[in-house]
Amino acid sequence: MENYYKNYNKSFINGKWIHGDIDSKKTDILNPYNNEVLTSVTLASLDQIRGAFIIAEEAQKDWAHSSVEERKEMFTKMAEYFQNNKDEMIKVASKETGGTLLKAELEINLTIDVLKETFKYMDALDEVKEIPSSIEGKINRVYRQPLGVISSISPFNFPMNLSMRSIAPAIALGNTVVHKADLQVAMTGGSIIARAFEYAGLPAGVFQSILTRTSEIGDEMMENPVIQLVAFTGSTAVGKHIGEVAGRNLKRVALELGGNNPFIVLEDAEVDKAVDAAIFGKFIHQGQICMCINRIIVHEKLYDAFTKKFIERAKQLPYGDQTNPNTVIGPLINEKQLAKVQEIIEQAKQDGIQLGLEGKRDGNILTPYVFVDVDNNSELAQSELFSPVVSIIKAKTDDHAIELANDTIYGLTSAVFTSDLKKGEAYGLKIDSGMTHVNDQTVNDAANIPFGGNKQSGMGRFGDPWVIDEFTKLKWISVQEKYREFPF
Incomplete structure (x- = not known):
């Protein structure tokens, strides 16, 4: 059984496990439930980061010409490693992220799905498209090539899955990756992935995991001259900065950012089923998922019934140690x-917003807070809460509910509950978000869908086959088979 805390609490550079150069700056990785020290990490320096990018650029020259068979063999072994060590990974992911065992298992399963999906598009680099030409004797061919070196930056909430959905397609399509996980979840978001690649026999330098803080390396993960694309999942504020820096350096980006996700209950919805979905979609991982429900918008005819039942369910959710199988709120x-x-909660109270359910703090746990009769224009309703706090908003009509849903700078995901599925899909198309789920909640992901947001929720799409365009470039080759007459 792997001991990740003891053996892999280091950066993985050029195929080797290496302590950071900044000896004076050790960082403890904590269990957020009780602040237990899980392991300590010595931070990598700016020079180590720069060295990793040089190594990645050199390694990519050979990896770009690896065969589909070679890459499939690597990814088969990767999936094998995840399956063989799944139980231990679940424990580590739960302890590091504060997520329940259910959430941790879901994350590992999604990661394995991402790995398996790469087999369906690895041969994209071998596909050549011929396009007719208006010039006699000319043949046009379009080739797909790897981009080169990818910079990957992932967050604390679903670190393994949100890392792998960039890393796996990038490497499967002939790129190399320098990856920086959020240091709070260094094992789940970085070291476990590096260990899996090491087990699979990936050539040195194709994947490198750097354990450090942004304060030590500045904008190097966006500015380094060899980077061709920056893949980032995290807050909109940081995403804007990354987009600005990358744009200034003419680098491509794939950004999956924040959300203010509406859960809409239309006039003809079944209240009990809507409550079931809303409880899960709001409180999974304590609301710390970009896809979690942020606002619940309910038709006025169902508002009282829905709100009463939702609050009663929220009151009953068990909370505590996330490694206890019965825990829902960690x-x-x-x-x-x-x-x-807590500042957001206090401000909402000062603004006179009514509490239908007041939670409490217990250590680092916050039990559910439900604000009712919320004005959609309020600071509370317009903020991404990323916590077990939710706003319930009353809509006058179904059309009004859609207007309220769209009144936000974000556009990641959404949900519509109705007894009329055709109407639900039609209303779903009216919501300005990258994803809408009819008669379901907002937290849905899969390796074969176009995952991504609109507006300030990001740009680009993950998932097969859309991710192919993100991590490759097109090359036009024309061949003039017959001598061409020129006008001068």
């Missing part, structure tokens, strides 16, 4: 995040 990732949410 801790927030750290005290800073908890303090931020």
Whole structure:
């Protein structure tokens, strides 16, 4: 059984496990439930990061010409490693992220799905498209090539899956990756993935995992001259900065950012089923998922019944140690995040917004808070809460519910509940978000769908086959088989 905390609490550079150069700056990785020290990490330096990019650029020259068979063999072994060590990975992911065992298992399963899906598009580099020419004797061919070196940056909430959905397609399509996980979840978001690639026999330098803080390396993960694309999942504020820096350096980006996701209950919805879905979609992982429900918008005819039943269910959710199989509400990732949410709650109270359910703080745990009769224009309703706090908003009509849903700078995901599926799909198309789910909640992901958001929720799409365009470039080759007469 692998001991990740003891053996892999290091950066993985050029195929070797290496302590960071900044000896004076060790960082403890904590269990957010009780602040237990899981392991300590010595931070990598700016020079180590720069060296990793040089190594990645050199390694990519050979990896770009690897065969589909070679890459499939690697990814088969990767999937094997995840299956063989799944139980231990679930424990690590739960302890590091503060997520329940159910959430951790879901994350590992999604990661394995991403790996398996790569087999369906690895041969994209071998496909050549011929296009007719208006010039006599000319043949046009379009080739697909790897981009080169990819910079990958992932968040704390679903670190393994949100890392792998960039890393796996990038490497499967002939690129190399320098990856920086959020340091709070260094094992789940970085070291476990590096260990799996090491087990699979991936050539040195094709994947490298750097354990450090942004304060030590500045904008190097966006500015380094060899980077061709920056793949980032995280907050909209950081995403804007990455987009600005990358754009200034003419680098491509794939950004999956924040959300203010509406869950809409139309006039003809079945209240009990809508409540079931809303409870899961709001409180999975304590609401710390970009896809989680942020606003519940209910038709006025169902508002009282829905709100009453939702609050009663929220009151009953068990909370505590996330490694207890019965726990639904575990801790927030750290005290800073908890303090931020508490400020939002206090401001909402000062603004006179009514509480239907007042939660409480227990260590780093926050039990559910439900605000009712919320004005959609309020600061509360317009903020991404990333916590077990939710706004319930009353809509006058079904059309009004859609207007309220769209009144936000975000556009990641959404949900519509109705007894008329055709109407639900039609209303879903009216919502300005990258994804809408009819008679389901907002937290859905799969390796074979176009995952991504509109507006300030990001740009680009993950998932097969759309991800192919993100991590490759097109090359036009024309061959003049017959001598061409020129006008001068």
